[in-house]
Every structure is written in structure tokens, then in C-alpha cells.
Amino acid sequence: MISLAGRDILHSWGKFVLTGLGLGLLIGVTFTMAGVYRGMVDDARVLLNNSGADLWVVQKDTLGPYAESSSIPDDVYRGILGLPGVAQAANVTYLTMQVRKGKTDVRAMVVGFEPGQPGEPGYLVAGRRITRGHYEAVADVMSHFSVGDRIRIRRHEYTVVGLTRRMVSSGGDPMVFIPLKDAQEAQFLKDNDAIVNSRARTAANPALNRPGVPGLLEAIVASQTSNHNVNAVLVRVAEGRSAERVARDIRRWKHLQAYTRAQMEDILIAKLIATAAKQIGMFLAILTVVSAAIVAFIIYTMTLGKIREIAVLKLIGARDRTIAGMILQQALGLGVIGFVVGKIAATVWGPAFPKYVLLLPEDAARGFVIVMLVCVLASTLAIRAALKIDPATAIGG
Amino acid sequence: MKLSFSLPRQVWFAAVGAVLLIAFGWLATTSGPLAPIKVTVTRVAKGEVATALSGIGTVDARRAYLIGPTAAGRVRSVLVDVGDSVKAGQLLAEMDPVDLDKRVASAVAAALRGRSAVTTAEAQVQDAKSRQALAASEARRYVDLGKKNFVSQSVVDTKLQQQQSADAQLAAAESTLVSARQDLARLEADRAGAQQQRGNIRLRAPVDGVVTARDAEPGSTVIAGQSVLKLQEPGSLWVTVRLDQGRSAGLRAGLPAEITLRSNPGKARAGKVARVEPISDSVTEERIAQVAFDTLPPGVTSNEMADVTLHLPGVSDALIVPNASLHYRGAEVGVWLRADGKLRFVPVKTGATGLDGKVQIVEGLKAGDEVVVYSERELKDDSRIKVVDALGTAK
Numbered sequence: 001m002i003s004l005a006g007r008d009i010l011h012s013w014g015k016f017v018l019t020g021l022g023l024g025l026l027i028g029v030t031f032t033m034a035g036v037y038r039g040m041v042d043d044a045r046v047l048l049n050n051s052g053a054d055l056w057v058v059q060k061d062t063l064g065p066y067a068e069s070s071s072i073p074d075d076v077y078r079g080i081l082g083l084p085g086v087a088q089a090a091n092v093t094y095l096t097m098q099v100r101k102g103k104t105d106v107r108a109m110v111v112g113f114e115p116g117q118p119g120e121p122g123y124l125v126a127g128r129r130i131t132r133g134h135y136e137a138v139a140d141v142m143s144h145f146s147v148g149d150r151i152r153i154r155r156h157e158y159t160v161v162g163l164t165r166r167m168v169s170s171g172g173d174p175m176v177f178i179p180l181k182d183a184q185e186a187q188f189l190k191d192n193d194a195i196v197n198s199r200a201r202t203a204a205n206p207a208l209n210r211p212g213v214p215g216l217l218e219a220i221v222a223s224q225t226s227n228h229n230v231n232a233v234l235v236r237v238a239e240g241r242s243a244e245r246v247a248r249d250i251r252r253w254k255h256l257q258a259y260t261r262a263q264m265e266d267i268l269i270a271k272l273i274a275t276a277a278k279q280i281g282m283f284l285a286i287l288t289v290v291s292a293a294i295v296a297f298i299i300y301t302m303t304l305g306k307i308r309e310i311a312v313l314k315l316i317g318a319r320d321r322t323i324a325g326m327i328l329q330q331a332l333g334l335g336v337i338g339f340v341v342g343k344i345a346a347t348v349w350g351p352a353f354p355k356y357v358l359l360l361p362e363d364a365a366r367g368f369v370i371v372m373l374v375c376v377l378a379s380t381l382a383i384r385a386a387l388k389i390d391p392a393t394a395i396g397g
Numbered sequence: 398m399k400l401s402f403s404l405p406r407q408v409w410f411a412a413v414g415a416v417l418l419i420a421f422g423w424l425a426t427t428s429g430p431l432a433p434i435k436v437t438v439t440r441v442a443k444g445e446v447a448t449a450l451s452g453i454g455t456v457d458a459r460r461a462y463l464i465g466p467t468a469a470g471r472v473r474s475v476l477v478d479v480g481d482s483v484k485a486g487q488l489l490a491e492m493d494p495v496d497l498d499k500r501v502a503s504a505v506a507a508a509l510r511g512r513s514a515v516t517t518a519e520a521q522v523q524d525a526k527s528r529q530a531l532a533a534s535e536a537r538r539y540v541d542l543g544k545k546n547f548v549s550q551s552v553v554d555t556k557l558q559q560q561q562s563a564d565a566q567l568a569a570a571e572s573t574l575v576s577a578r579q580d581l582a583r584l585e586a587d588r589a590g591a592q593q594q595r596g597n598i599r600l601r602a603p604v605d606g607v608v609t610a611r612d613a614e615p616g617s618t619v620i621a622g623q624s625v626l627k628l629q630e631p632g633s634l635w636v637t638v639r640l641d642q643g644r645s646a647g648l649r650a651g652l653p654a655e656i657t658l659r660s661n662p663g664k665a666r667a668g669k670v671a672r673v674e675p676i677s678d679s680v681t682e683e684r685i686a687q688v689a690f691d692t693l694p695p696g697v698t699s700n701e702m703a704d705v706t707l708h709l710p711g712v713s714d715a716l717i718v719p720n721a722s723l724h725y726r727g728a729e730v731g732v733w734l735r736a737d738g739k740l741r742f743v744p745v746k747t748g749a750t751g752l753d754g755k756v757q758i759v760e761g762l763k764a765g766d767e768v769v770v771y772s773e774r775e776l777k778d779d780s781r782i783k784v785v786d787a788l789g790t791a792k
Contacts (some may be wrong), residue, residue, distance in 0.1 A: 013410045050773070075680065089729050115643075116725065124721040125771045125788040128754030129721065132451040133641040135704070161754070162721060166775055181641075181681070213622040235530070236727065259432075340417045347424040361431060377529060 007331035020334050024341020030287045031346035034363050035279045039356035044170040044268040052118040052236035054243045056259045057250055065094050065232040066170055077233045083249055085241035090117030091230040093183045098109045099176055100152040106143045108176045109169035110153055112183020119235035121177055127162030134182055136163040140174035154186040171273050172355040188227035296378030299331045303382035310386050311394035325382045330380035335371045435788055436772040440737055441765055444717045446470040446757045448749045450645060450707040455700050458629035464600050465624040466492045472586035472613045472625055479611050483602040490600035490625050501595050504588035520576035525570035532563035606630045628748035634697055638705045639683040647709045648673055652714050654688045659702040667691045712749040715757040721768045733769035
């Protein structure tokens with residue numbers, strides 16, 4: 001038995017392939033949009049993964065350190081280390097700012113970490129880890145810095161000694177890792193003019209600049225220009241201990257807020273990127289509907305273009321099933337070509353996006369099912385039209 | 398569709414389909430979550446780890462002096478300014494003496510009066526001595542006369558009594574003299590004290606040095622302990638370095654150091670650890686050490702920032718891996734070992750670490766083992782990897 005669909009496709013195969021290509025590009029855009037959404041959620045997830053923590057201890061009544069600002073004294077971690085079930089606790093700071101290199105600047109999240117503790121980048125793609133206590137940095141490749149670059153963060157120059165990958169903030173900004181003490185200073189220390197002004201302001205305060213107390217003013221000024229705060233303490237829970245229990249102890253006795261991984265993920269995904277994700281999600285939904293409609297119309301018009309041939313088939317006594325099968329097979333064939341082209345297109349242009357585009361195999365599978373379903377639905381429309389054709393049109397015209 | 402050369406349509410269609418399928422398959426396996434993770438590997442080799450400590454510090458003076466009065470007062474004159482070199486003993490500033498000059502004059506007068514009181518007392522002693530001599534000789538004579546019964550016994554007794562009285566008067570006069578002398582010594586001491594106080598409000602340089610601050614101007618009132626001028630010994634400048642406690646193993650006096658001043662970042666200057674402070678900073682978790690320059694660079698200023706690298710004796714013949722290959726798994730540190738094409742996480746014990754990123758492996762690996770250095774993603778036990786020479790760092 002000959003395949004009617006195959007013969008018809010071969011009859012005008014160029015047109016068929018080009019239609020498939022066009023459809024594929026449209027499906028590719030839809031896949032990319034799904035990838036952008038997945039990438040956004042993944043950005044939030046890698047932020048949590050990379051910190052390597054089980055618990056985030058932040059200022060009481062805040063959703064810090066990513067969604068809200070949080071500030072806690074840097075000696076708090078010692079008290080937390082003393083709690084049962086805590087294996088490691090380390091200070092960490094996060095500050096999103098412009099990092100300058102020469103005349104250009106890059107928006108980056110500057111992370112202050114302690115070596116060998118949670119918060120350190122887990123793997124590198126070039127260079128080495130930080131070995132000095134000050135003025136060395138490890139940057140994400142997305143920042144376009146390279147090993148040996150001198151970058152400027154506030155008042156100090158740092159040498160980029162290593163590069164890492166996929167270390168981004170929830171907003172997709174690349175991370176730059178610097179030693180904690182430098183980060184504390186960078187977060188707090190203002191420019192020279194501001195410091196001089198603040199000193200003058202303090203000196204003008206008669207309560208702080210008393211003639212009878214030599215040294216008081218100097219002590220106050222010194223205390224004003226030092227920072228002993230961090231944004232969060234990352235806690236790694238000892239094996240076999242429940243993170244939730246340790247978090248409860250910290251909340252109850254330390255007057256701090258502690259979030260477990262699940263809670264943090266909820267904060268990041270449900271609160272921080274919620275609106276942006278919904279925006280993309282809305283767009284994705286509309287794009288899916290529009291793509292489905294276009295697929296349906298293409299198949300419908302393709303069928304209508306063959307009215308005469310179908311009428312001839314009917315005239316020579318072809319059964320309805322044969323005709324329906326032909327249209328369905330063509331529609332599915334178009335869908336398969338569209339899916340393959342779309343997937344290839346999305347994979348090819350995905351990495352060119354400035355933010356991460358994550359194309360998941362399960363999304364592709366889901367996309368395939370949807371494409372096939374849409375094709376089947378669209379072909380029913382065309383089949384209905386084809387079955388209504390009067391065989392007389394073959395000769396009547 | 399019209400084609401210029403004749404090939405069956407099936408072939409064309411099949412070719413397009415094949416190309417699409419191959420491209421699809423290739424992309425699916427080389428990118429995205431299904432692709433193997435690209436890594437670079439290195440072999441563990443023996444070598445030398447040049448260990449060093451690094452810290453930052455500020456230049457300050459080993460000996461700095463606050464010059465000020467010991468009692469509250471008003472500044473009368475300041476004779477030097479910031480930057481002036483001064484010699485030990487040089488008059489730098491003077492406080493307003495207020496009534497000190499008058500008090501010195503009063504003390505001098507009192508001392509003079511004391512001296513004349515001594516002279517008076519001495520004269521009185523002379524007088525008493527002569528009276529006593531006369532009384533003694535008269536008494537002797539009358540005793541002789543009394544023995545020969547030329548005079549009555551009562552006259553003799555009178556003369557003896559006169560002699561005793563003269564003795565007593567002499568003793569009294571001598572005692573007055575001693576007391577006058579003591580009084581004089583007291584007044585002299587008072588006078589010297591007043592003069593010393595007068596001298597004390599003259600602020601003199603304790604050592605040869607440079608004036609670093611002029612904190613009070615003539616006319617201003619300062620209290621005891623407040624400084625009028627600050628001095629420092631220019632030769633005693635050194636760098637107070639703060640080193641992270643966690644990376645300060647091996648810190649001791651005498652270590653050779655490289656000091657890079659912020660004002661001249663291109664040039665490292667040689668120095669030595671002069672002292673390690675016995676108390677470290679518990680808040681910043683840093684240890685504090687003083688590093689002295691071998692030769693003091695010209696123009697170095699106090700409170701200038703400096704980077705300091707301290708060189709420790711290196712470790713030779715050690716198993717070395719780059720520190721980028723160390724990974725943390727929970728609290729455990731280890732490396733990804735590649736053996737028989739499979740990945741395995743091997744916990745290791747690390748030793749010395751060099752500033753160049755070389756890490757000594759004390760336990761867990763042997764020479765020739767292949768370990769993963771860089772990876773595109775976090776590795777897991779079942780990760781598929783593909784070894785490349787270098788990872789693309791474009792993005």
C-alpha cells in the first residue's frame with residue numbers, strides 16, 4: 001500500500017520543509033521563553049546551592065540576606081557554633097554593586113566569604129583559589145574578567161586570581177568573591193569626602209568633642225569607621241541532625257531568624273523573582289497559544305490548498321479514513337520537523353542570551369507532546385473541512 | 398519545486414531529515430543537562446611549596462612622644478612647627494607660668510631669710526660660748542677661793558650656778574643654730590622646688606625627633622595629659638601588620654618580609670619581623686606583628702598602608718596539587734580522583750599552602766594520581782566527564 005501522505009509531501013517537499021522550518025523557529029522561540037523562565041528559577045537555585053549551606057541565619061524579622069537586607073554582628077557565628085547539631089558556621093556578606101575595571105564597570109554581586117567555609121565557590125574553571133587574606137578576588141566568567149585583571153571595588157584594587165562559572169545572584173548578576181574582611185569594609189566604608197565630612201560632623205558635636213576628655217573624639221571617629229557586621233551566617237548542620245530543629249533553636253534562643261533550604265527557596269522563588277517569573281510565564285502562555293493557533297491555521301490552509309486533489313480522491317472512491325489519515329500524518333510530520341528545528345534553534349541561540357537560559361529535557365518532552373496534540377487538534381479542523389468537500393468540485397471547479 | 402539537477406525527491410527529503418536528526422542528536426548530547434561535564438585534570442607531582450604569609454598593615458613609629466604639661470594651664474608659646482627636626486633637650490613650648498615666677502621669688506626670699514637666721518644663730522652660739530667660758534673660769538676661781546675660805550660658800554654656789562646656766566645657754570644657742578640650718582635647708586628645697594616647677598612648664602624634647610603634630614596654639618588651655626606637640630623618632634618607623642589568625646601559622650620574629658607601600662606599589666622593600674605581639678585581636682581574629690624595614694625608604698609616612706608578605710621556609714619534596722582541585726564535601730576536604738575512567742572523591746589531608754595556590758598533600762594521594770582541577774559544574778559521583786585541555790572562560 002502506498003502512503004498517500006508521503007506521496008503528497010514528496011510532491012511539494014520543498015514547501016513542506018520550509019513550512020516546517022518556519023514553524024520550527026516559532027516553536028524555538030517558545031522553547032527559549034520556557035528556557036528563560038527555567039533559567040531564572042535556576043539562577044535562584046544555584047545561589048542556594050553554591051552557598052553550600054543548610055541554614056541561613058539572618059537578622060530577626062527579615063527575609064535576608066537575598067530578598068531583604070540583613071545585618072548581624074560578626075561574632076554571632078561563635079554562639080551559633082556552640083549550638084548542638086551545628087557542624088560549620090561562617091560569616092558571609094552580599095552586596096550588589098558596580099565593579100570597576102579600568103574604564104568599564106560590571107554589575108556584580110560581591111560576596112565576602114571565609115576560605116574553607118560555606119559560601120566559598122565550589123569549583124573553578126581557571127586560576128586558583130584565594131590564598132591571601134586581602135585584595136584577591138574570584139569572579140564568575142559572566143563578568144568577563146580574566147585571571148590577572150585588576151578590578152576596583154570601592155576604594156581598593158583586587159587581583160582576579162580565579163574564575164568560576166554559574167555563580168550568580170538571584171537577579172542573574174555574576175558574583176565576585178572577595179575575603180570577608182575586605183567585603184565588610186567595602187560594604188561600609190564610604191568615599192574619602194564622606195569620611196572627612198563625617199569626622200568634621202563628629203568634631204563639631206560638643207558632647208563628643210569635650211575639652212576635658214582627651215582622646216574621646218579620636219576613639220569615636222575610629223569606632224565610626226570600622227564595621228563589625230555581616231549579612232548572614234551560613235550554617236552547615238552536622239550529619240544526621242535535622243536542620244529544622246537547629247533552626248528552631250537559633251530562632252528561639254539567639255534572637256535571630258534562621259531559614260532552612262526549603263524556606264529559602266520559597267523566599268527566593270515565591271517572593272523575590274515571583275513577579276518577573278509571572279511576567280515571563282504569562283508571555284510563555286500567550287506564545288504557546290499563538291504558536292498553537294498558527295500551527296492550526298497552517299495545517300488548515302495546507303488542506304484547503306488541496307481541495308481539488310481531495311475531491312478527486314473522493315471521486316475515485318477513497319474512504320474518509322484514508323483522507324483523514326493523510327491529513328493527520330502530514331500534520332504530525334510538520335509537527336515533528338517543527339519540534340526538531342525548534343529544539344535545535346533554541347539550543348543554538350540559547351547561550352547567546354545575556355542571562356542564563358536553561359533548556360530542560362523534560363521541557364522538551366513536554367513541548368513535543370504539546371506540539372503533537374496541537375497538530376492533532378489542528379488536523380481535526382482540517383479533516384472536518386476535507387470531509388465536507390463535495391466530490392463534484394473535482395470536475396465542476 | 399523545480400531543481401536544476403535531477404535527484405529523486407526522496408533522496409533530498411531524506412537528506413534534510415537526516416541532517417536535522419543528526420544536528421538534534423549532537424546538540425542534545427553536547428549541551429544542556431545531559432552533556433558530559435568538561436573538566437581539566439592534572440597529575441599529582443612532587444615539588445616545592447613556597448609558603449608565605451600575607452597581611453596588611455600601617456606604618457607607625459615604634460617610639461612616639463606626646464609632649465604636654467603635667468598640670469592644667471595655658472600655653473604661652475610654641476616654638477616649633479610640624480615637620481621640624483628637634484634635638485634632645487631643645488625648648489619646644491612653654492606654658493604660661495601665671496604666679497610661678499612670684500612664687501619662686503618668694504621662695505628665694507624665704508631662703509635668704511633662712512640663711513640670715515642661720516647667721517644670727519651662729520652669732521648667738523659665739524656669744525653663748527664666750528659667756529660660758531667666762532662663767533667657767535669665774536666658777537673655777539671662786540671654787541679655789543672657797544676652798545681657801547676667802548669667800549663664803551653661797552658665793553661659790555652662785556658662781557657654779559652661773560656656769561651651769563651659761564652651759565645651758567650655749568646648748569640652747571647651738572640647738573637654735575641647728576634648727577635654723579634645718580629651716581634653711583627646707584627653704585632652699587622649697588626654692589628649688591618652685592624653680593623646678595617653673596622649669597617644668599618649659600616643654601623640652603626628650604629625644605632627637607621630628608614634630609608630627611602641633612595640637613595647641615599659644616593662648617589655648619590644656620589639661621594635664623593633653624598634648625601640645627607630638628614627636629616621633631623618624632628612624633623608628635615600622636609596619637604594624639595584621640594577619641588573619643587562620644593563616645598565620647609559622648609567624649615568628651625574624652622572618653624575612655617584603656613590604657609594599659601603597660604610595661609605591663611597584664617596589665617591594667625588604668624587612669624583617671621585629672616583634673610578634675603577645676596579644677592578638679579577638680574581635681577581628683587577627684594576629685599583630687611589627688615588621689621593621691632593613692633600610693628605611695625615604696619619604697615614608699606614618700599611617701600609610703602597606704602590604705606585607707612574610708616568607709616562611711618552604712617545604713620541598715612534597716606532593717603538590719593546585720588549590721583549585723580541592724573540594725569541600727560537608728566538612729571534608731578532598732579531590733576528585735580520576736582512575737580507570739571513573740571519578741572518585743578522595744578525602745585528603747593538606748599541609749603547607751603557597752601563595753601561588755600550590756597545596757601540599759600530606760595524606761590521601763600518591764605521585765602520578767590524576768585529579769580534576771577545573772570543572773564546568775559541581776561534580777558528583779556519577780557525573781560523566783570529558784577531559785579537555787582548558788575550559789572556555791568566555792561565558
